[in-house]
Amino acid sequence: MPSFLPNFVRLAIVNILSNLMVPLAGLIDTAFLGHLDEIHHLAGVALATVIFNYVYWTFGFLRISTTGMTAQAVGRDDSNAVWLVALRHILLGLGLGCLIMLLQVPLRSIGFTLLSATPEVKASGQSYYNALIWGAPATLIGFVLLGWFLGRAQGHKVLLLSFISSSSNVLLDYVFIVRWGWGSAGAGWATAISQYLLLVVGLGLMVQEPCRPPLKTIASQLYDPLALKAAFTLNREIMVRTLALVTTFSVFTNLSSLLGTTVLTANTVMLQVVTLAAYFIDGIAFATESFAGLFYGQRATHSLLYLMQVAGGASLALGLSVAGGFIVFPDRLFGLLTDHQSVLDRLHDYVLWLLPVLGFGALAYMLDGYFVGLTQGRVLRVASLYSSLLGFAPVAIVAWQLHSDHLLWLALAVFMAARTLTLGVRVPATLDSDSISDPN
Template identity: 60%
Template sequence: MNPKTGPSGLSESLRFSRFGRLAVANILSNLMVPLAGLVDTAFLGHLDDIHHLGGVALATAIFNVVYWSFGFLRMGTTGTTAQARGRGDGVGLWLILLRNGAVALGGGLLILLLQVPIREAGFSLLQAEAAVKAAGYAFYNARIWDAPAVLLNLVLLGWFLGQEQGRRVLVLSLIGNGSNVLFNSLFIGYLGWASAGAGLGTALSQYVTMLVGVGLILRDGGFAKLRQVAPQGWDRQALKGVFSLNRDILIRTFALVISLALFTNLSSALGTQTLAANTLLLQVVMLSAYFIDGIAFATESFAGRYYGSGNRAELRRLLWLGGGTSVGLGLTFALTFNLFPQTLFGLLTSHKTVIDTVEIYVRWLLPILSLGAIAYMLDGYFLGLTAGKVLRNATVLAAGMGFFPLAMVAQRLESPHLLWLALTGLMAGRAVTLLWAVPKSLQPDPPPGTP
């Protein structure tokens, strides 16, 4: 077999234009998510009562822990789908959608059944004023009903990404997140439902996204194809591999979201003003992450395909291309917000005291976004290789040694700067440990952690 072609006969050569098209489509689709969140933040940040902004931040921390813990549905789907495509395994593509889709729907229904215990446990661990918690409750109670749609959307996104279907990913994001902006403009801006309106708008937009994604699959004759492969859905060995990979990614994701949730919780313990400022800065971190994730998603798709076809030379080129682009984007964001903090953060809130507080800590964006860019890109690379153990070990080590010790010191000394140093330690730890694993992944043997 020609090393430049895979089993499917398609060209395996990595070109910047080919990588760039998928990356741009991913970036544009990703961009719709933080823009919708920024619209929510802008609406809530301009209300007379700042408690709504803090309340949504607290409730979002809970949703991050719950939903991001199921991030393995997107991550595991993309890598396995890309590898199946690299092998030319058409039946395997539909089996991945069937199995992971069933897991997603089951997980979503379980979340709905446990919504009250999740809410009470989550808010009992979060520290905030009574008014802030009340706003958080309102957002949570409205949004929690989107759980089945959120999890199924993760599978749909991963499946489309694994096949390099960037246009479909973009369509899903444009329609789904565009509807989120419209719903929240209506519920927050016009009806004045504040945090409850933000939660309801987000929930409805998730169902819009799900319906569009299912419609795209049905248009390709997906119902008949899923029925055809359904008898093979229950394969003990295949399911064992799925759950093994998903378990490792779950642990990795859980360590990451717990770290970010603790960051928000410790911010709230430092006062509403610090919580509001850190919330705005985290919005910038998340905004840049969505850009960088566009590069990471493209890296993941190509890494899975090249690994599936055994093309190690293209994997090396992919690492340089993805890494350089990611770091460039991260530094661009950090420098822009450092140069124009009053103007850019003024778009998100009219509270001058909050912007003044932001200016004190905005320099932390430089190390966090540059190191985070490396970590996010390598996440995509190893996800494409389905090297779940590498991702699990790297993130657990980074959280345990890079974030938690510094975060505890920050809490004891009541130091926001040390809290941001802890977040920097998390990003640095992930970047260093993942870089350490790269050489082994380029050897002829299977990458470490491959199920």
């Protein structure tokens, strides 16, 4: 048994619990808004969320790159580098967050012009947007803090921050929406304030870290052209990778809408299952990021091999278990998500697609985490682009031309398989000790 296994399991479990707080808070948000007399508040929030998903997912590299670079610095036992990664990314997150706020008017105009909805729904969406946009700096710096604690394998602090953010969001939702009647604007302010609470507590936890180098020492090293160039390159590669993934799922949803309302609804329910599974699998992927970076920094390639075996087996088992549960008990489990018989009938036809999508998807998520820990951004970018353009796109085009919903699911399965293959073929090279450059 690998010596790191107990710590890996503990970190994965804590990460899973932390991940599950995100959809739980979202469900409660939806419940508060969904019980208002005017349904346009809920619809408006859903509309504005499309804009924020693109904006914040674009800058998701702040969390991802921080985790990998921090974990490697921990593996090298380089305390200064650990803190430099945090400070550089915090400053970057602050700058990008302020830029988003400065550009909020053109972003709002472009976003709501491209989205179709009734005037009432758009007005509610803009009220939500106008409130939530002020939380941009806290949200982006929050990405950095979560990534930094993950890179240090401090999952309990990530769990604490997630709990503070989610619970305060729910509490403020109740006050602003139910008690004060602010509607969609209340939902926006609740989320923005909860992000600032996460920021304050996260910075407080950082300050309390032991063995913290003097601020003067690390401040004098902030401007290092080589280190800044490496961070910029990694962040750029991860941003392209993320945009490719988001675009693939967006195209899948748009093509589903062209096949009719019933197909769109059924595919949306299936994607909810995939998303739910991803929250569990990402717990393993995040732990893989932390340990891969640690072992890479230590130049311990034998431990990387064990990590691949443990993380790969656990991820695959988890993905197939979720798929198997919905295949064996489709009516009971899908019935929790919808009671429309026409949709349930469609889901019976689609449910077997969960096996390849979640099977390959579980391995792809794990491999993503592995290469994030190794900070090999180019591998991630190339794999995502190949999988989207050469895997998903050709099959999706045929599905659209033939109006075939099953071919559309085949396209998503091919996308997941292509990600697994394109990442998997790069693994052997990382297990060669000669491939790890000496950081000193």
